[in-house]
Amino acid sequence: MFRPHGAAKKVSSPAAVQPVGARNSVMKASLNPHSDFITKRIADICKTNRWNTKIIDTPHNEFVRDFTDNVFTNLIRTTFTAAYLKKHPCADCGAPSTERCHGLGEERPLLIARALARVWPDTSVPIMLRDIICAFLEEHKTTAFALKCKACHAKETATLKTMSASPE
Numbered sequence: 001m002f003r004p005h006g007a008a009k010k011v012s013s014p015a016a017v018q019p020v021g022a023r024n025s026v027m028k029a030s031l032n033p034h035s036d037f038i039t040k041r042i043a044d045i046c047k048t049n050r051w052n053t054k055i056i057d058t059p060h061n062e063f064v065r066d067f068t069d070n071v072f073t074n075l076i077r078t079t080f081t082a083a084y085l086k087k088h089p090c091a092d093c094g095a096p097s098t099e100r101c102h103g104l105g106e107e108r109p110l111l112i113a114r115a116l117a118r119v120w121p122d123t124s125v126p127i128m129l130r131d132i133i134c135a136f137l138e139e140h141k142t143t144a145f146a147l148k149c150k151a152c153h154a155k156e157t158a159t160l161k162t163m164s165a166s167p168e
């Protein structure tokens, strides 16, 4: 008498729990695997006395054009260090990763533009470079940003070129 009751309980309770578990796994899947690490690096940047430079009256597209290939490229390189890459093999094939890859349609300039729209809607109000940098890093949490090997990154870049070369 006890056994079937216990067995029934065992079957019914995971079934009742399942929807919540399923929802949790969906949430985890949509959050970038590097999110916790990014949160820590943002906290580090807030603690430093760097990036106090203030910017004002600059259109977003000009800011993106002037700072993408220097400040923000270096930021990604110094945030996701060689030591960090060593701990995170290629997201596609598992080989040692060497590249920091922004997903298709989530390239660096687009993430900077998204960050600017969020934290600096009114360019007549001065903003500290630090706030833009933190917002830019934050944007990565909802993207497919990944660490990959050279071959897999090249494959991704080739896809991008094909997409932009195709008509429409």
Ligand SMILES: [Zn+2]
Pocket: 090, 091, 092, 093, 094, 095, 148, 149, 150, 151, 152, 153
């Ligand atoms: Zn790979």
